[in-house]
Amino acid sequence: MMLVSHIAYLSIVVILGSAVSKDLLGSARDTVIAIGLLGTWRYSWALINFVRAAWFRVVSHPRRKARARARFAASGHKAHAYFLVTSYMIDTATTMAVYRSIFAAANKARDGATIVVSVVDGADERLVHQLYATSPAAQNGDVRLIVDRIPGTGKRDALARSFRIIARHYPTQHDVLLVADGDTCVPEDIIDQIAPVFSDPKVGALTTDEAVDIPDAGLFQDWFRLRFDQRQVMMCSMGLSRRVLTLTGRMSAFRACLATDPTFIEMVQADYIDHLRLGRVNFLTGDDKSTWFWLLRNGYQMIYLPDVQSISAETQPRDTFYASANVLMVRWFGNMLRTNGRALRLSPSRMGIFTWWSILDQRVSIWTTISGPILAVMAALFFDVALVAVYIAWIMLTRYVFVTLITAFRGRIGFPITYPFLLYFSQLYGALVKSFVLFRLDRQKWTRQTYASNAVQLSMTQRLIAASSVYMNVLTFGWLFVALFLLSAGI
Template sequence: MQASLRWWAIYCSVAIGVWYVALSTPRPEASGLFFTTIGIIALWRYSWWLVHQVRSRIFLKRVFPRLRAQAERVATPLDHVYAVVLSYNIDEADFVKCYASLIDAAVESDVPTTIVASITTDRDRRLLHRAYLAAGCPEKVEIIAQFQKGDGKRSAIGEGLRVVARDCPPDRSVTILMDGDTVLGDGAIARVLPFFSADPDLAAATTNNDAIVKGTYLTRNWYVLRLAQRHTLMASMALSKRLLVLTGRCSFFRTDIATSRDFIAQVEDDRIWHWRLGEIKFLTGDDKSTWFHVLRSRGKMLYVPDVVTYGLEELPAPGRFFPASTKLMQRWFGNMLRANARAVSLGTPRLGFFVWWSLLDQRVSIWSSLAGPVATILLAIFLSPLFIIYYLAWAILTRTVMALATATNYGRIAPVWPFLLYYNQVWGALMKSKLLFHLDRQSWTRQSIDGAAHGQTAKAIGGTLLHAAAVSTFVIGIGVFTGQLSAASDAARYDLFRVNRAANA
């Protein structure tokens, strides 16, 4: 509570102070150029944001309630549920919470359930036994302990799915892929299964996510804000019966899809070819691999917003907000960019225009997110520093509106959200622009596995030079667009003319 009040005080003080200066200071002569430039950039960025907001509300308020009512009216119980759970060095308390919630959800669904627990130690096996005993040894729940190799999550998923395949699963069954530090909310299984029963074309579904975070007030709200934004985007995409990811925290698949050879091969040995970096084997981003398989197969996807799963989150080492959040951004955005190009190449006939354009915008937004700050800096240097104040006032206003809109969908808000929205936009875009030229950089922080390839130094230098060239070209382009580079050039020529004239005199 004290942290929240302190951040409300900071937010109000900053907002009032910036807007007071912006409104009370006489406008510079070239203010029209500033407002025109920012307006053009905002027209693109916020019109696209508004489209997602409208679509998300249509799905959440109109479409999904109708889908829920229809599914529960016509659905019949499925024959079996499988759950492949990936656990690697999970804290004991978190491990027990995960499996206890899964067993409870399985019992509540009243469908025979087989849990394939991919574990690493005998301690994990003892904890599984304890959780099963604590649940009363339910007859319809079976647990199979599967020791993983420890060479990454992908091989563990593959081995777990092969266990399911060897069980000769019935046609009317669903397989859940979930992380071992995830806790299922009430009715997590029972409330998702009717959609698969009612719609034979549904290939995969993912749920709403929340977070139980160990950390500071800033860290907790950073995670929650990210998930709140995810909620809006998922709901918007669900109108197109496609999603942009099938989240590894907890996603549901038809078992015949999840146990197919192509699906398992996609997860275990996924790779892309890059013109400069050569073959890049995916280390992280297994949820992007499962998603791409379903997407390429034209499978229908569904977002289930009224079912919540909770990620047990904690910033990786060193634990301080800026370096730790940067490390997570590097993993998340790297996965997104590695999966993006091949998804876009599927084209509009397979994806539909809106999904295809959303994927393309993932790359466009890298630069459009930076256009406003770069244009403001150039205008401040060459015309008036007051434009920085104007831009800050604009940023506070827009991020406040965005935070309120996000909170309307997600049901909560914090005073730190506007600041975090801007941090995610600018620093996230800078991270993406860098990773765009370093797609081979991958690592699992929990398992200390690195995806470095041979010739890494030469590739890193080449990527850095290309990144510098791209950023320079972008800044020059913004300078030309705002007219500041030509103005600077004219001023330089005028100064040179005066120097030469004085020398001749």
């Protein structure tokens, strides 16, 4: 069945592509050149990242790993392991699996472990204690459990409070701190894998590969798995520069003495930006971006481990795939764009030219992605509707090739035929969401929490700000359409 669907897909590409002719492309020469230049820009950037990712995965990372383990063994330093886990509205089965993995990993920590668990619900507190009592970690004199039950005021408050608890234990520069969400299972040997990396004093944090556990088959499952496949490629590319673009909230590790620095904790708890039009925007979500920016600003390296994998339980947050994808994209891209601007203002010499350029590309790609289909539609209106068929064939072919490369990077041959469509959906609709959020950085909402930054009744000032967001958004798209219109018309 999978083979038949792939044959049908490629057949459609051939049929649509047959609409192309020399005269057709020649009549819309300026538009074809513009689309070609945009495509060359995007595809060359994708190729650069793929080559970098392959080199990192096959050559660079194994060498770095061997050097780190040798350096760690020779140092003789003890590396106490701290675990920080936050749980909120997680189902019981997932909670049990997660904490069993945490306790198993703590039990395997060579130099002892301290586990700090932040919970809101009393039932979660009792369950964690029960799981700990029946685990081997409870019999290990070097493993300690601290359960902190807090008011449900948000993840940032929970993290800050837990960081302060750990700070009272005065962690050294050799100790490590693993931060994980309450829906993420960690590898049993996680401390053995990450502790050697921190033997390099320039390393401030690291993050790892991720897998996702979604029980129900369908578009949401395919979309998430494809996203994690894409993530592996991009993280490997950025890993070559020793500075990833995010410290994933599901599971990342920090040098414990840095994560307990008062300024680090303050940024996690009360991060914000001052925006010329929006005023002060206090961050509700995006704690992983706050930790990332603190380390980036202070010049620390942030490493990627492609051969260490956490497993996160994910459920569809809304009734339909579209609604679920939309709410997640708004949150993800809002977090990215709120931190992106201030990161660009840092010196490229501090983070490296490639990292700085990658951050810039996060904004440029919004408009290059949107411009392609707009140019194609305008060319069809001015010249020949067959140009749309040719453009669709090109999109289908290139996304098929991209997905083939992305899944092959994972060592897999074959993929659901939904992948090329989902890839283009993520690119095009994702760019539209980014263009919307870019002018509304003050809009924030957690997926599982009911609190949102715009949930209260708006004042007159807030209404004016909201109106200005619409105006700026429409004005930007207006100028984009004018520029593309002039190009398509050959003026």
